[in-house]
Amino acid sequence: MAGAEPLLSVSGLGVFFGGGPDEVQATKDIDFAVYPGERVGIVGESGCGKTVTGLALLGLLPPATTRIVGSAMFEGQNLIGLSRDRLRRVRGRKISMIFQEPMSALDPVFTIGQQIGETIRTHFGASKAQARERAIDALASVGIPSPARVHDSYPHQLSGGMRQRAMIAIALVCEPRLLIADEPTTALDVTIQAQIIDLLLDLSTRNGTALLFITHDLGVIAETCTRMLTMYAGQVVEDAMVDDALVRPLHPYTSGLLRSLPRLSERGTVLPSIAGRVPTLRDMPTGCRFAERCAHRQVGCDQAQSIARIDATHRVRCHRHADFVLPGALTEREAAA
Amino acid sequence: MLLQVENLRMHLHLRRGVLQAVDGINLHVAEGETLGLVGESGSGKTLTGLSLLRLLPKGSGRIESGSIRLDGQELTTLPEAELARDIRGRRIAMIMQDPMTSLNPVFSIGDQVGGPLRNHDIARGTALRSAVVDVLKRVRIPSPEDRLGDYPHQFSGGQRQRIVAAMAIGCTPRLLVADEPTTALDVTIQVQIIALLRQIQHDQGVGIILITHDLGVAASLCRRIAVMYAGQIVETGPVRAIYRSPSHPYTQALLAAIPRLHSKRTRLAAIPGQPPSLIDPPSGCRFAARCPMRMDQCAAPPPTVDLGDGHSAACWKLAN
Structure with a gap:
């Protein structure tokens, strides 16, 4: 994608809920870009901020209880802070969103x-x-x-x-330029899911619609997207080409997530699980947010982690990324097969 | 054999007609074995599980024919009072998909996990308390003695599912029916629940029927699976045999539809259409309308063809 202008460029995006002294920060320092016609997946577990990020881009969060910082440049305008009228002209026309549960989006x-x-x-x-x-x-x-x-x-x-x-x-x-799809197939059976994924791929190839695919299902990401962002506790922890991330993840959380997937081919293998649980919004560590659960934790992990660029297509939020080689969901050999 | 189900038919008598929800199911589970019952929504897998406990939709559900034997004892004809006393929650227990629907928000965890033990007269007083602590330990709730007075909302989603599992295994059942026990959970928590089920099976020798739409989960827990479509089992056999050489066209389509990590950008093989209505379903093969290999013969009910090694499928193509 080098040379092309991004269609959407998100930088420093953060969402706060509640307001006043009880305000909590749901997402922090979200940075990413989507190029025209590109298909980008956002993966992460419930509560990691992937849906909130999608809703923030379209101004669909309740304004009375939400504060949004940062910017999201789309075709020369910043979507964050755009007036309701101008946003309405973008929404549905240039950017559309589909949701997990069609009944909540359709008017009965x-x-x-x-x-x-x-x-x-x-x-x-x-x-x-x-x-x-x-x-x-x-x-x-x-x-x-x-x-x-x-x-x-x-x-x-x-x-x-x-x-x-x-x-x-x-x-x-x-014919929007960007479609944000939030778990569009999660409530569906696999044979129907396959029909919908075919359809989305077809429309994206035919019309050049860029796709931002929010899902917890890594199989769906692997089938549909070229790039994936992994989110954890309100931050993007890794941004990589899907092929790269599946085989050579650089963040310990991405690796743990990939390895916890049950595989059709293996029975009885004990899947490694990640100990502990996600920190709560009120109790977010100032350093690496994954550190408490991370097997590779060391001195320095209690410092705030910035996202580092490894190469043209790979970024990771872990200061130790060069110290280890982490297993992914596929070995080099499986990926080549 | 721990559980032997033969030709079980459970229909729902609705105002708009008779819905043939479970229609001629044969299955068996040995002691300490996990059978995966897989299929898409509406295929009848949950109603099959509920039929084993005779938890039928009130007013409409009726077991039409067939037999369910647990350790040789016939359950279809057992009087309701005996079933409630000796079988349901005692020798056959169930874990449901969403822990919040199984747990009552206004009762403490100690009360709820102790409920089945009390109802089945297994323990009382201080013995009950220590039995509850013990079973919560077995499902790895940290320091359970301090948490008996806590309520469901004070636990995480994964812990709640562990508590539901504790309620189910407290009375040391012979058979555990687990209906989508990991579906509502994130993958990292799902892994922990899979490990827990494996541990329960290993420690107690309990037979498990795992009902799931997720073939990956079935593959990681089961040695044998049965694939359901439109109220019937279309294929059954060892997990490996079915994944390597699925024989029923529906099983083939189902496996092809699963997004894989390494089959990127090759098109998913989407089968067109949807399952038939089970009110007046086609009298022949119920998959025929969507089947790429449909023949004239498919208008008649397909025979179950033995493929060896406990692997069989109901399809005319295989009979020829």
Whole structure:
């Protein structure tokens, strides 16, 4: 991607909740870039801040109880602090988001057609008839078998997989430059998940839509993304090409996460587990946030860790990264096979 | 054989028709063995598990035919009172997916883990207290004696699932039905629960039926698995045989659909369509409508074909 301008450039992004003396910091110093057409995965366990990061980019966090610092440059404007009106012009048009549970994103009292048509009319000022035609096309493009019927259906009349497709159709009808997908397949069965992943890959290749894929499922990341960001306790701890991260992770947490995946090929092997648990937001260490659980902890780990650039595509937040070789999810040989 | 299930049919009598949720299931579990029951949502795996305990949906669920034998004792005809006293929670215990639905938020952990021991008259008074501490130790809750008065919300998600496991194993059951015990948990916690189940199996020789949609989890815990589709078992056998040479087209599609770490950018083989409605399902093979290898014969119920080494699959293609 060298030479190209990033589509999205996030720097120093931090989200605070609560306000006043009880304010807690949910995410800290988030830095990353997404290039046009690139597919980037954000992985991490519940509570690590991956969803909050996605919501912060789109201004979807409750303003009364949230404070956001840092910047997120998208096509020359900073999304953070953008007025509601200007943000509305970006949201759904240039950047769309899809969620884990389609029922929470779809309005139960409007038909799919009304919901998709609203997006089209808001952003393109199309007539009702034009909007209908375009909406049916969009539903067909996500592989919905009888798009006209689905257009006139209410969300509860559709199966889970169909609802997820309808939500994707709404998200993609304006051909956004960036799609933020937050666990879009987590609630689905694997055979339906495979259909949705195919669809997202297809749309991204065909329209050049960049994808920011938030998921806890490393298999999904490996299938869909070229680059992955690993988050832990509100920070990005590693940013690497997927191939690299799976075989040669540099952060002990990434390595632990990769090694805890059950594999189809091995039975009875005891998966190594990471001892302890994630520190709470109120009790965040000032040094490395993973140190307490880390087998490689040493003097110096109690100092705040900055994210260091190893090469053009690999960054890691661990001052000891050069001291050890960590196992990943795949050996060099498996990766080459 | 610890558990022997033959031709079990459990249907739901709903206003819109009879839903053939569990339709002709055969399975067996030996002492100390873990059988994986895998399949997608709606395939009937949870209802199969619940049928073993006769925890059927009230008013609609009915066991139509078949037999369930635990240590040789027939359970389908056992009177409800006896089942509640001797079997449910005593000789067969269950762990549910979401610990918060199994734990009551307003009772202390000591009360809840002690509940089954009290109900089945296994321990009382100080003996009960020490039995509870002991079982919480076995599931590795740190310093349990200090935490008996704590409530579920004071524990982490992984610890809550351990507490649910403690409730299940307190009465030293013969069979443990674990329904998606790791699904609600993060992978790093999932690993710990898998290790715990393995330890329970090893220490107590309990038979386990692991119900899961996650073939990776099934592979790490089970020697044998049964694959369910639309209320029926379509393939069963040793984990290795099924992963290396899946024989039923549905098992093949299921395995191909799992995202792998090293198959990047090769397309996932998505099978089109969805499972059939189980109200008036097709009388022949229930997978036929989605099957890339469909033939005319598939309109009739497929035979179960023995592939050797305990591996079998229900498919016309294999019979020819």
